[in-house]
């Protein structure tokens with residue numbers, strides 16, 4: 001009997017599994033895309049209505065340009081690898097919000113926000129592409145859905161029918177979404193787990209390189225981030241969930257040779 005239960009349970013969980021593009025990692029996914037994206041789009045418009053867009057036209061234009069170029073690389077990659085389905089309902093948007101916080105995020109479905117506070121650390125379009133690639137990678141790898149699914153599983157918010165929590169408690173589901181996308185926390189872009197952060201670094205670096213942005217800028221950008229967040233002095237809570245700057249920079253250095261191939265073929269044209 002026990003074995004049957006285990007079998008049914010694993011078959012159930014397996015049916016709610018999916019694979020992360022580029023890394024091939026298996027992940028949990030309970031939230032139906034249609035439901036998640038509808039929620040995400042609503043939350044994004046709400047966010048924009050509550051925040052001021054930057055009036056700096058030059059910076060706004062750079063944000064849009066870098067965003068669209070990375071979007072095109074993602075679309076090309078997905079088309080080349082028979083994964084267009086996974087982004088077919090994306091409604092890409094790239095907005096620069098007037099806010100001193102050092103932050104950026106991409107909500108499920110390609111809804112990007114860059115804060116003006118991160119622009120001086122980006123320095124230029126290439127630095128911005130590193131941030132944008134990283135944030136978009138979280139959305140492509142569906143880290144938001146995975147985190148929500150993990151939270152739901154841990155809190156018994158699921159029924160055998162799947163994620164019905166939305167109908168039962170829409171405000172809780174919306175809260176989960178904002179947290180999962182890194183919107184509703186003080187840590188903002190730094191709120192993802194170590195595993196999700198390294199995965200987003202890896203995937204993001206490839207997408208920004210494909211879009212023609214030099215991957216050698218990635219470690220430099222994270223060095224500037226490290227300096228901006230007080231050098232080596234990171235608070236313990238931050239360290240426990242987030243890769244240390246040093247480790248992240250080392251990992252990115254190691255990924256540069258592979259990313260250079262995409263960068264070179266993008267800039268050769």
Ligand SMILES: [Zn+2]
Nearest residue numbers: 189192197200
């Ligand atoms: Zn991240």
